[in-house]
Amino acid sequence: MIGYVCKYTPVEVIEAFGEEPVRLDPAGKSYESAEALFHSNMCSFAKGILENILENNVEEVVLTSCCDSIKRLYDLLKGRVKFAYLLDLPRKENPMAADLYRREIADFISTYGVFKKRDFDEGKLSKILDEKCAKGKRRSSAGVALMGARLSKDMVEKIENSCAAGVINFTCTGEERDFDIEVKSDLLRGYAKALLELTPCMRMARNRENLLPRNLKGIIYNTIKFCDFYSYEYALLRAKADIPILKIETDYTDSGSGQILTRVDAFMESTGIKKIEETKTKKGYFAGIDSGSTSTNAVIIDENKNLIAYATIPTGPKAIESAREVFERVLKNAGLKKEDISATVATGYGRVSIPFADMTVTEITCHGKGAFFLDGTVRTIVDIGGQDSKVIRLDDSGNVVDFAMNDKCSAGTGRFLEVMARSLGVPIDEMAKVTEKAKEDITITSMCTVFAESEVISLIAQNKDRRDIIHALNKAVASKAVSLVDRVGRKGRYMMTGGVAKNLGVVRAIESKLGEKLIIPFDPQITGALGAALIALEGKSG
Amino acid sequence: MDPVRFYSSIIKRNIKRPEKVEKLIVRGLSIAQLYVSLFKDKRLPESLQYLNAFCIKSVRDSLAEPQNSAWVNIFSPTEFLIALGVKPLFTEAYSSFMSGFFIEDDLIDAAEARGISNTLCSYHKTFIGAGELGILKKPRFLITTSTACDANIPTFRYLSNKFGAPLCIIDVPYKYSKEAVEYVKKQLLDLVKVLEEVFKRKPDIDKLREIVRTENRTRALMKEYLNYVGQKSFIPTMTFEMYMLFASHVFIGTGEVLNFYQKLLRDIRNAPEKRGKSVFFVHLPPLFEKNFKEYFNFSEKYHIAASDINYDFLEEIDERDPFGGIAEKLILSSFNGGIDRRASRIRELVEKIKPDGIIQFCHLGCKQTIGGTFVIKNLAAEMGIPFLYLDGDCVDKRNNQEGQNRTRLEAFLEML
Incomplete structure (x- = not known):
């Protein structure tokens, strides 16, 4: 296998060599090994890639001069892995740039051929490219566009799962590799040109203004610390676009994913594209449980939205136990039994781990609901x-x-x-x-x-x-x-x-x-749980 | 209260009134220029007094005449602007000056409030913030190269878009080849065509050749100057390392810069023999960092030998083919290409200058330099020279951990 990161990498050339190109994703729960070799203020993507290479003993890596961090990653890998190669990628899209990139690809072919002691068969490349022909393929319509820096595969899947509409991936490596190569007389030249014509990433000189399809419902914009390219586009979109934009910052370790998912879910809820299963319960008592990082809170209301009881306890090491405990306590305060509760909604960090909840809703929606219920003049909640x-x-x-x-x-x-x-x-x-x-x-x-x-x-x-x-x-x-x-x-x-x-x-x-x-409010900690209880009563989050 | 702080407090109070701030900045620079010409700082050699006034004037002029100015990055081929009499303003200079006025925090906050990443280099954020607040007036033109820094193209594209001013991007390949030179040369030829359209002035090839000739003469003096640096005790301040960027890059090719290097060479020849310890800086020293100011400005004990950014290209440019020659310069800069190219330039300079120590101040967000920290560290170890790297910010004073830096800097200086 040979690892790569950038979409402009001549992946099909690697395939034509009979090798398996593997797109490297950032790995590791921390950057411990990477930071021993790399300054800690490098971008987390580059550190994560390095961590992956070290952890999995990746022996062959091909990079492009796509950004400062990856260039330095190459400097670092040279001599450390068996084969490290950097292709100089032009930023412009014109005949001279295509000539230059053609030369780079040809140089790569001869260097890799020598390393592998293998001849390159252009016929194979031609066949591979024919299979990836772009003709006749059309982009599917989308509800949400993912933009900005690359998102981990796992995160993309999670977003797709919580979105009722289609998701189109415009992050820097999200695109399909479909090529239209017209001139076959110089295949490498045509291939270099086709690569440079892929949807431009922010690093390229070409403008990305007409990238977005019409009728989008929202944009989820991913940024990472110390990646300079994307925040500009986010700032521009935010100032100009008339569709909702959610900015998230990820760092590829899993540790922040709970918080990010809360934001993604809340975004889907507020734009009306969240997959939800509606429950219709209208009578009895309704409970809301807010499983926060520091405290777990519970509220019970009746069908007329009267506050019956509430309880707050510090969150223990296990969110589920604290949730059970606070639920029992609030039931006791209300003088009710579990069976009296018609519906329960869980919110907060730990919401997904509360098995007795009928529905989970983010604390953002719940806080909004609770606060507005307490005082209808509120427009901003801190x-x-x-x-x-x-x-x-x-x-x-x-x-x-x-x-x-x-x-x-x-x-x-x-x-x-x-x-x-x-x-x-x-x-x-x-x-x-x-x-x-x-x-x-x-x-x-x-x-x-x-x-x-x-x-x-x-x-x-x-x-x-x-x-x-x-x-x-x-x-x-x-x-x-x-x-x-x-x-x-x-x-x-x-x-x-x-x-x-x-x-x-x-x-x-x-x-x-x-x-x-x-x-x-009289008890500022229970607002989220109150909102959750109200949602339990109404049976929907919107 | 010190007069600069006082003046800056007036600017800060008006920060929401861009027109007024812009006027205050231009007026402040005019006063500063007059002040340094009338009341020369006796501690400075003549050449640096001259450079001081020149740098203040060039920033002032480009701000006062936006219709005849172009915004550039430090590696932009400004020879073409100089040939047309257009005044360049470069990001690094403007942002350093704003930090000098103590308003960088407001400008950075303004950029971040619009959504610009808080980990972006503060030279860029300050510049963008000034654009966002309307303190910078629309320039006639923008030029950026892709050299050294990821932020160049997006920052300039963003500002060009915001102001509706035309931008020329020069894509500088990472690797050197004949084709790469041709690729850049073509872009330079196109640049001149656009400049002609925008400024309605025809650039003259003879004028351009003359500028390149002056540039070559200046570089010859620069190299001669380097021969003395290791032997003499020449005591500048960190500010002059930044000012040297005006001379080594954006304004090289002008008569003033040639004049400056002639004076500089005279001054260093007449300077006393080396005493105290000298430190070589990778990239740039932090002008506004308190501890560094205390230890390096006008200090007999520790002084700055040089910064590698001022010597990224030391060859001659082909006068007969100025377009091809400038293209070569852009590609061969030690700030372009792999870290080994940069390291070998640092090695050459260090062998010549023989400093007592090397400091790399890792400016937050500057990945092309900090990504090479451990390579430079190994180089220093191999050469047997003490090396220190410190994290901080050359512009945004809030990002400097003065207490921690102090201990590390002092311990390092004790090692020398």
């Missing part, structure tokens, strides 16, 4: 929980129309405050009481929990007043939250939910940045 923070925008009827969520990082969340409280040696409850500066106005510049912690430690070393440090931390969390608000656009009134809404210092800091008072 939810800061233990591990993530999100901002949800509602329309005048309470439907979720947009949302923004923190990336895979605890910056600006409850966990951030907990870590800082530990550094300061102050109980979290004490921290929550600090609402203004004591002596001076300090600003914490790092939002990263790890960096901010060292900043706090150096502030302690400088003998700064603890209250001022706490005030600075509250401001830091508030500024992260408000930047999320700005991502969906400011619109009052605002409700704050999640555990951090109990922290008066953060609440005041957000209010001062927004210039408006926040509505804080």
Whole structure:
């Protein structure tokens, strides 16, 4: 086998050599081995590919000069694997570029032929290309377009499974390899030209403006840290396109996939293309369970939407046990039995692992539902929980129309405050009481929990007043939250939910940045569970 | 309060009023230019005083006359612009100046708020942010090459799209070959045609040859200068390493830059024999990083020997065929091609200059350089020279961990 990454790789040439070309996907749960050889600030795609090569002892790799990270990956692999080759890929699409790429492909053929001690048969290449003829093939219609940096196969499948409409994959390697080679007199030249004519990735000089088919319902835009190409297109699309766009950031390890799927599901729910099985129950009692990272909450309402009971417990190591426990507790608080509950909806991180729920709905939709039910004037919800923070925008009827969520990082969340409280040696409850500066106005510049912690430690070393440090931390969390608000656009009134809404210092800091008072529900932690219960009653999430 | 900080606080207060900010920036640069011409910094040799005023003026001029300016990246073939009398403004210079005005954070935040990746190089984010806020006025033209940095093409395409100004992309192949030279040469010929249409001025081939001749003379002086660097104690500041980019790249070929190198050579010949320790920088030193400023600016003890980015091409350009010659220059830059090309240039420079240590400041988001960190580290080990790599940001001061950097920098300097 010979591994490759870029779609412009002459894969068919490899096949004509009788070798098996394998598109390498990033691998590994961490980048431990890769980071021993590569600086940690390289893009996670390149690190994941390196991890894959090391883990699986890939001996032959062919790359292109597609991006800075892959070029350096080649520098690193040279001499480390048995065969490493880099094709210089032109960015333009014109006759001279095709000549140049033809030469590159021819050079690759002779180098690989020598390495394999094998002759190249152009007839075989011609046959392979004939089989991949593009003529007569048409693109299927699509509901959702996947764009941006490459998504893992697994993630693409998950998106396809939760989408009721067709999914078209425009990420950098998502396309079918169909070729139209007209001139057969110089096959390699025709092949080089056809490769350069593939749908251009962002690295190419050609514009991608007319890429999108009509009647799209939405775009899921994937970015990865330290991949420079794609955010520009996202920024342009966001400013110009009139269809909903969801931006996600993945890093190819599995660790963030739960959070990403929540966002994908919520996006499908809000654009009306989520596959859902409707249940129709209208009478009795209805339960909502919100299995969060820090707390698990449950709410029971009756058929007239009256709140009967609620309960909150800290989430233990197993989400399912905490869910069972909170369910029993809320039943006890309500004086009801399991059998009295007509329908249960689960939400939150752990929602998929709650077997007794009739339906699962994302916490984004549930928070929207719950908050709007509590106060119909709410248009923006700022939810800061233990591990993530999100901002949800509602329309005048309470439907979720947009949302923004923190990336895979605890910056600006409850966990951030907990870590800082530990550094300061102050109980979290004490921290929550600090609402203004004591002596001076300090600003914490790092939002990263790890960096901010060292900043706090150096502030302690400088003998700064603890209250001022706490005030600075509250401001830091508030500024992260408000930047999320700005991502969906400011619109009052605002409700704050999640555990951090109990922290008066953060609440005041957000209010001062927004210039408006926040509505804080009587128990900000149960909003999601309440929304879930309402959905259980209505039998649908929309 | 220091006058620059004071001025910057006025700019910051007005950040939502682009017209005013733009005026304040141009006025600030005019004042700075006047100031450095009237009150010369006695600590600086004459050549650097000259360069100081030249760089401020060139940024000011391109901002003050957007109709006669073109935005470029540092590797763009500006010879053609100089031949037409068009004023180039390069991303790295503009963003460094904005960091000098202490407003890079606002500009970066503006770019990120539009959806631009927060891990993108801050030279680019600052430039884009200024475009987004309307602080940069529409230029007449944009040129970028694909050299060295993934961000070049998308940044310039994005801004060209936003401002509705024409863009020329020069695709520079990664590998050198005769065909590759022809491929670039054709693009340069096309560029000149477009420039003629846009600026309604006809470029003169003799003028272009003259610029290339000046460029070759300048490079000869540059190489002579390098012969002295290891022996003399020439004490610049980090700012001058950035200013050298004006001289070694964007404005090379102008009479002013030739003049500068003549002065520079005179100054270094007259400089005292080497004392203190010298450090060679891979890529660029962080101008605004507090610890580096403290240790390297005007320091007798530790000084900057050179940065490899200022010596990425040291050959002669063929004067008879300036298009082919410039095409060769673009392809053969040590910042283009595999890391071994870059490493061998660093080796040559280090052998000549004999610095006491090498520092690679890994500018956040610059993958072409940080991806080669361990190769350069091995090279330094092989050459028996202490090597340090530090992570941080040359523009966005918020990304520098000063406490951590300090310990590492000090420990390294103690090793020398």
